[in-house]
Amino acid sequence: MANIASGSTVGFVGLGAMGLPMAKNLVARGFSVRGYDLRQSAREALVAEGGRGAASVAEAAREADALVLMVVNATQAEAALFEQGGLEALPQGAAVVLMSTCPPAAVEKLAERVTGAGRRFVDAPVSGGMVGAIAGSLTIMAAAPAATLAAVRPVLDALGSKVVHVGEHPGQGAMVKTVNQLLCGVHIAVAAEALSLAGKVGIDREVMLDVLGGxxxxxxxxxDRGPRMIQAQPEVTSAVDIFVKDLGIVLEAGRDTKAALPLAAVAHQMFLATSGRGDGAADDSQVIRAYQALNRQSTTENR
Known part of the structure; x- marks a missing residue:
């Protein structure tokens, strides 16, 4: 498999808050990008940057050297590949690059089906959020045979500033990302807990942030999240429901391996409580609202 260098065709499925800037970065690096998203506005935004819009997953995959999936979860990835014609339309020997956060076991199953059909598979979840996606500075945790990774490396280099080969077998990248999300989710939740306490005892939260930051x-x-926790309506860079999903994956991995993850479980409950209050689409920093509700603090200042 030759390297998928600048000028190669890349199909891209999932032009959301992170997917669209990632696809734009591929265009900027000289790749011919054909992108698909359910929303016509997202496809039009890619076209405006020099990419091409696709009317279906199959159209995005047709004649592509690689098909990048930046969808919400493993269920959507499976549907894109096997129900919406993505894998069938992808040429033999081309690569599927799964960059979504998915359970490791689900990634392994997807990889088996993809490689069994004569295509390559790269398990390559990312960290860095929307900011990293825009800047092309994502950290990419890639698991694939060395030769496959070498072939798709130019694509990954266009999307991230740090590409780490974490293993030869699909599912290993997803597991590394799972550990990463455990820390991210717990860090956000405990930051919210600390700032909620500060507010409860009458400490100015901006002063508290200034102290803690140094x-x-x-x-x-x-x-990153602390300043947004004290904003009325912060911009959404990653939603509460993303961490409901991701910490759910963390706990699933814990169950599968019989690993005790008590801090992750508590953090998951706080994100669930926030979502249950109707704030699932809010920025994930707004997990602080669940703490404020528990502590009988006014949440109006965060709305």
Whole structure:
């Protein structure tokens, strides 16, 4: 399999908050990108940047050297490949690059079906959020045979500043991402807990953030999400329901391996509580609303 270099055709499925800027970055690096999304507006946005819109998953995959999937979950990936014609339309020897966060066991099953049909498969979930997707600075956790990864490396390099080969077998990338999401979810939840406590005892939360940001208690998530926790209506860069899903995957991995994950379980409950209050589409920083509800604090300042 030759390297999928600049000028090669890349099909891209899922032009959402992260997928669209990722597809745009591929266009900017000289790839011929044919993108599909249910929303016509998303396809039009890609066309405006020099890409091409596809009317279906199958059209996006046709004659492509690689098909990138940046969909919500494994169910959507399976539907795109096997129900909507993506795999059948993809040429023999081409690569499916799954970049969504999915359960490791589900990724393994998808990979078996894809490779059994004569195509390559790269398990390549990402971290860095919408900011990283826009900047092309994502961290990509790639699992695939070395030769397959080498072939798709130019595509991944266009999307991320750090591409790590975490293993030869699909599912290993998903597992690394699962551990990553455990820490991300717990960090966001505990930052919300700390700021909720500060508000409860009358400490100005901006002052608290200033102190924490320069102390040993700081973290990337605190610095990124903390300011949004005290905004009325922060921009949504990652929704609460994303962490309902991702921490659910973490706990599933814990059950499968009989690993105790008590902090992840509590964090998951806080995101679930926030979603259950009707805030599932809000920015994930708004998990603080569940803490405020528990502590009988007003949540109007965050709305």
């Amino acid at each position: 102390s040993a208690a700081s973290s990337w998530m605190l610095r």
